[in-house]
Amino acid sequence: MKLCLLKNANVSGKTVFLRADLDVPLSQQKTNNRQQTKIIDDSRLLAWMPTLEYLLKNGAKVIIAGHLGRPKGVDKSLSLNPVAKWISNKLKIENLKLKKINLGEFDGWEVLPSLFLLENLRFYEGEEKNDEEFAKKLAGLADVYVNDAFAASHRKHASIVGVPKHLPHFAGFRLEKEIEVLSKVLKDPERPLVVLIGGAKLETKLPLVEKMHHFADYVLVGGKIAKETESLIKVQHEKLNSAKSMLFVGELNKNETDITDESTENFIQVINLAKTIIWNGPVGYVENKKEDSARASRKLAYAIAKSKEFSIVGGGDTLGFLRNIGLSEEFSFLSTGGGAMLEFLSDNKLPGIEILY
Ligand code: 3PG
Numbered sequence: 495m496k497l498c499l500l501k502n503a504n505v506s507g508k509t510v511f512l513r514a515d516l517d518v519p520l521s522q523q524k525t526n527n528r529q530q531t532k533i534i535d536d537s538r539l540l541a542w543m544p545t546l547e548y549l550l551k552n553g554a555k556v557i558i559a560g561h562l563g564r565p566k567g568v569d570k571s572l573s574l575n576p577v578a579k580w581i582s583n584k585l586k587i588e589n590l591k592l593k594k595i596n597l598g599e600f601d602g603w604e605v606l607p608s609l610f611l612l613e614n615l616r617f618y619e620g621e622e623k624n625d626e627e628f629a630k631k632l633a634g635l636a637d638v639y640v641n642d643a644f645a646a647s648h649r650k651h652a653s654i655v656g657v658p659k660h661l662p663h664f665a666g667f668r669l670e671k672e673i674e675v676l677s678k679v680l681k682d683p684e685r686p687l688v689v690l691i692g693g694a695k696l697e698t699k700l701p702l703v704e705k706m707h708h709f710a711d712y713v714l715v716g717g718k719i720a721k722e723t724e725s726l727i728k729v730q731h732e733k734l735n736s737a738k739s740m741l742f743v744g745e746l747n748k749n750e751t752d753i754t755d756e757s758t759e760n761f762i763q764v765i766n767l768a769k770t771i772i773w774n775g776p777v778g779y780v781e782n783k784k785e786d787s788a789r790a791s792r793k794l795a796y797a798i799a800k801s802k803e804f805s806i807v808g809g810g811d812t813l814g815f816l817r818n819i820g821l822s823e824e825f826s827f828l829s830t831g832g833g834a835m836l837e838f839l840s841d842n843k844l845p846g847i848e849i850l851y
Pocket of ligand 1: 517563564645646649695698810831832833834
């Protein structure tokens with residue numbers, strides 16, 4: 495069976511439900527006494543722009559939908575309003591007047607007469623529960639479904655697996671590219687293969703550290719996840735017994751905001767052995783304003799860039815961090831996926847991709 499690709503779809507005159515990656519890092523800023531939400535890094539949004547432009551150019555009406563953060567119910571601080579503005583700016587719409595609208599039961603914005611954005615789907619219970627009725631209602635808004643949200647394709651949520659059940663469905667250009675590049679690495683990586691994992695979202699990442707242990711030659715773990723040393727020691731123990739790869743857990747500094755210089759140096763030595771490097775998640779608390787806890791992540795980023803070997807980096811925070819320090823161009827491939835990328839490289843089937851066959 496073949497993946498259904500957007501380039502083979504007839505979208506002219508159709509309404510397309512475009513599931514996009516909208517989960518971008520945000521910061522709250524105060525200007526003129528007003529709290530404003532700013533998008534810190536728009537890499538994930540830029541990734542599906544070619545798909546959106548193609549759809550509009552080919553005469554489709556487009557409804558963009560996705561999630562932002564992990565709200566419990568409606569949470570104004572996680573509204574997609576900044577994303578609606580970002581899209582309008584990107585499409586260079588003059589005299590922008592974003593119109594708030596309702597599409598069926600869903601809140602959203604009209605960006606153009608042929609372009610709409612739905613409010614954060616995680617404001618509705620049905621999204622994460624993959625509720626059948628909820629999925630049907632979303633599907634009822636459109637004629638065609640396109641998934642260009644690789645970063646969310648490991649989630650069995652309504653907009654990822656429920657909606658495509660009811661509509662002709664296709665993979666967008668970005669999703670197609672992610673699958674192409676990551677499949678090559680998964681099939682036949684140049685070794686030694688080093689995987690570096692940091693960041694938050696422990697419950698997603700811990701099982702993946704374990705899986706990476708069976709794929710990589712070295713697994714380096716830093717950041718918040720390194721605190722979970724007990725479970726990691728178990729992984730290490732099992733691994734040493736079956737002697738497939740080595741696991742190194744970075745030691746945290748006193749404030750537990752970063753890994754120590756010594757651990758960083760050890761990590762760099764391992765990175766220097768690599769022919770393929772995969773990185774997800776900063777190893778320190780890089781948003782910290784009080785101290786420089788991006789020190790280790792920065793050093794590791796420079797070491798990977800300098801190595802000139804094949805390198806893949808993924809995940810919203812990591813992409814944002816690299817852009818911030820001006821290094822993103824130095825990596826071979828920037829994946830939009832964090833957890834999704836690690837899942838894919840663990841040879842797990844991603845439900846959002848499976849449904850598109
Ligand atoms: C991500 O940031 O990895 C994706 O947007 C998925 O988010 P989630 O882990 O909250 O499902």
